[in-house]
Amino acid sequence: METPTSPAGGMALARARQLFFEEGAAPGGLVHDAVWRSWQRCAAHGHRSGEAMVFNQVRRAALDALLEQNRQLITAAEPAMRRLAASMSGTGYGLILTDSAGLCVAAHGPIASCGNALRQALRPGVDLSEQAVGTNAMCAAMVEARPIGIFGAEHYFAQNQGFQCVAAPIFNPDGELAGAIDITRDTPGPQLGALSMMLDCAAAIESALLLQQPAHTVIGLHWHGGAAERFGQALLAFGADGEVLALNSAARRLLGVGAARAGLRFRDLFLGDYGGLLAVLTAAHPAQLTLQSGLRIYAQARTPARGASVRAPAVAAAPGPARQAASPRPPGVEFGDPAVRQALGRAVRAVNAGLPVMILGETGTGKEVAARALHAASACAAGPFVAINCGAIPRELIEGELFGYADGAFTGARRGGAKGRLEEANGGTLFLDEIGDMPLDLQTRLLRVLESREVTRLGESAPRKLAIQLLSATHQDLEALVGAQRFRGDLYYRLSGMALTLPPLRERGDLGALIDTILEAEGIDAARLGVDARSALERHAWPGNARELRTALRFARAMSDEGEPILREHLPATVVAALAAPAPAASAIPETPETPETPETPETPELQPPRDPVVKPLKELERDSIADALAGAGGNITAAARRLGISRATLHRRLQRVAQPPPSGAASAGAG
Numbered sequence: 001m002e003t004p005t006s007p008a009g010g011m012a013l014a015r016a017r018q019l020f021f022e023e024g025a026a027p028g029g030l031v032h033d034a035v036w037r038s039w040q041r042c043a044a045h046g047h048r049s050g051e052a053m054v055f056n057q058v059r060r061a062a063l064d065a066l067l068e069q070n071r072q073l074i075t076a077a078e079p080a081m082r083r084l085a086a087s088m089s090g091t092g093y094g095l096i097l098t099d100s101a102g103l104c105v106a107a108h109g110p111i112a113s114c115g116n117a118l119r120q121a122l123r124p125g126v127d128l129s130e131q132a133v134g135t136n137a138m139c140a141a142m143v144e145a146r147p148i149g150i151f152g153a154e155h156y157f158a159q160n161q162g163f164q165c166v167a168a169p170i171f172n173p174d175g176e177l178a179g180a181i182d183i184t185r186d187t188p189g190p191q192l193g194a195l196s197m198m199l200d201c202a203a204a205i206e207s208a209l210l211l212q213q214p215a216h217t218v219i220g221l222h223w224h225g226g227a228a229e230r231f232g233q234a235l236l237a238f239g240a241d242g243e244v245l246a247l248n249s250a251a252r253r254l255l256g257v258g259a260a261r262a263g264l265r266f267r268d269l270f271l272g273d274y275g276g277l278l279a280v281l282t283a284a285h286p287a288q289l290t291l292q293s294g295l296r297i298y299a300q301a302r303t304p305a306r307g308a309s310v311r312a313p314a315v316a317a318a319p320g321p322a323r324q325a326a327s328p329r330p331p332g333v334e335f336g337d338p339a340v341r342q343a344l345g346r347a348v349r350a351v352n353a354g355l356p357v358m359i360l361g362e363t364g365t366g367k368e369v370a371a372r373a374l375h376a377a378s379a380c381a382a383g384p385f386v387a388i389n390c391g392a393i394p395r396e397l398i399e400g401e402l403f404g405y406a407d408g409a410f411t412g413a414r415r416g417g418a419k420g421r422l423e424e425a426n427g428g429t430l431f432l433d434e435i436g437d438m439p440l441d442l443q444t445r446l447l448r449v450l451e452s453r454e455v456t457r458l459g460e461s462a463p464r465k466l467a468i469q470l471l472s473a474t475h476q477d478l479e480a481l482v483g484a485q486r487f488r489g490d491l492y493y494r495l496s497g498m499a500l501t502l503p504p505l506r507e508r509g510d511l512g513a514l515i516d517t518i519l520e521a522e523g524i525d526a527a528r529l530g531v532d533a534r535s536a537l538e539r540h541a542w543p544g545n546a547r548e549l550r551t552a553l554r555f556a557r558a559m560s561d562e563g564e565p566i567l568r569e570h571l572p573a574t575v576v577a578a579l580a581a582p583a584p585a586a587s588a589i590p591e592t593p594e595t596p597e598t599p600e601t602p603e604t605p606e607l608q609p610p611r612d613p614v615v616k617p618l619k620e621l622e623r624d625s626i627a628d629a630l631a632g633a634g635g636n637i638t639a640a641a642r643r644l645g646i647s648r649a650t651l652h653r654r655l656q657r658v659a660q661p662p663p664s665g666a667a668s669a670g671a672g
Ligand SMILES: Nc1ncnc2c1ncn2[C@@H]1O[C@H](COP(=O)(O)OP(=O)(O)OP(=O)(O)O)[C@@H](O)[C@H]1O
Pocket: 332, 333, 334, 335, 361, 362, 363, 364, 365, 366, 367, 368, 369, 370, 433, 473, 475, 514, 517, 518, 545, 546, 547, 548, 550, 644, 645, 646, 647, 650
């Protein structure tokens, strides 16, 4: 009688009800103990078995709040519920997801074929707690922390005795009760399959809940290295230093970990260290791990559904967790696109949880802008923001620049030594831009610093403590670089606690708002932008992304008279060229005949060899702006790049280009 997953015998149950409800006596072994305990709780609420009960739904405003509070659970349950709904179709079963208080937060059901009572229960917002509707499977399963079936007369209220229900509890990655999943019908009959389906469904929801959490690595565990598909079941999420961030129930069972896991680390569970696991972990092949008991088990990298894994740098624009962190929006920056806003909000949460965030995106998508915004929205906002462009520092200077040096460490070393950029970032954020360009030997050194959280200056032996928040960015495919052994896999894992992917401008939905924001930031009155010019901007594909847009608006300002309208002809040729390209429809006539015909849109917004007269001022303008910026910054490349709103690497590239003679046959535009 201890496993209430099948109904107690009819005679025994009738006698149990008589004993409990009429004689006030214990039903002994005539009913499952879990059912009896539930009856006792219902009696303690003051209910009588024969009284009329109703399925009450919370009010509209409370329903919205309830669904919002449980968004993470609902989102995690949605795929499994959809699949189950398909296999239940035509069977008379309904499917209910409740929160931990027994309130229905999602339901699927055969509305047409089921009876009125079940129809009433199958609505989000209905209070299905024991206090409201008496003994039921979801509440019993949550109280007993195991799957339970409640059949017919096991229900406390006589009115509910037509129900047959089976439920399994759902625990969140902290081991706390999140809710229950339940399958119910109002016709008698065998319950074959219901229990196992609820168990599997609860496990799938728990895994989905875990995969919603930002984590450095999520691994799937199993005791044998055979069937790869089983690696999804016991999941374990680690932070960047091997701290256990989350486990699902299957992992708790496998590892014998209870709800409390504060301070639990990789080495408390396994022999060896976390870095060792990272070195061998792949999604394709099981890696062997040894438990502290000496037993061997197998681990594989899991690719989470969204955003939070080392193996999945892409951040999908899927609905996020219930408690969204506010997306940062510093002045002069536009993150109006919902996918970008959501991804940034998640990244703020990751940063504040101590996870390093790797920002991915094409050139000019705003990776540095995003890094600064994350810093400004983080708990370290009061500390320094130190950006290092790993591709721009000359090879021979990089070590000293990053790690600092002691007095007399090398010829020309500053007296008294100097702090490196890493030390400068202490208490704040270190932003490693163009991380894919970092030389391999420095990657090794950087990895050591990040793991030990200590830095040793060149020529010194005593390490200094470092407390930094880590952000990095690249436009390269780092996984491919790891595959080609040009980037260390362990450093990649160390840096990508969460990947934040910035979409290219052509895929963003906030181009109009971004144009206005940049106009304002550049001090250009938005009213000056003519309709034709705006529509040209809106139709351009922006291969150079936000940077190209900013440059185009600066160009338009330079080409137009102060206070006069900005027209299409004031825009760079590359932008209006898009309009001159053949339209898919019959007519390829440009909107304004005076627009000069320009060649097809070049791949990058940067200067192409001058091919028509309109390109000439652009190149001259670039050379002049660079010269101005360098003059204003006293010749300092970093400061000049900052003035121009470009990275140091880009400035180096552009300096080289403007210094080059024009290609033969081209107009002598701007080569200085
Ligand atoms: N969200 C935004 N709102 C306003 N301006 C933006 C935004 N994103 C980028 N920009 C502008 O675009 C330019 C390029 O931004 P940023 O340097 O951050 O790009 P990036 O992706 O780091 O480029 P790269 O890969 O070449 O280093 C800057 O002038 C910046 O001000």
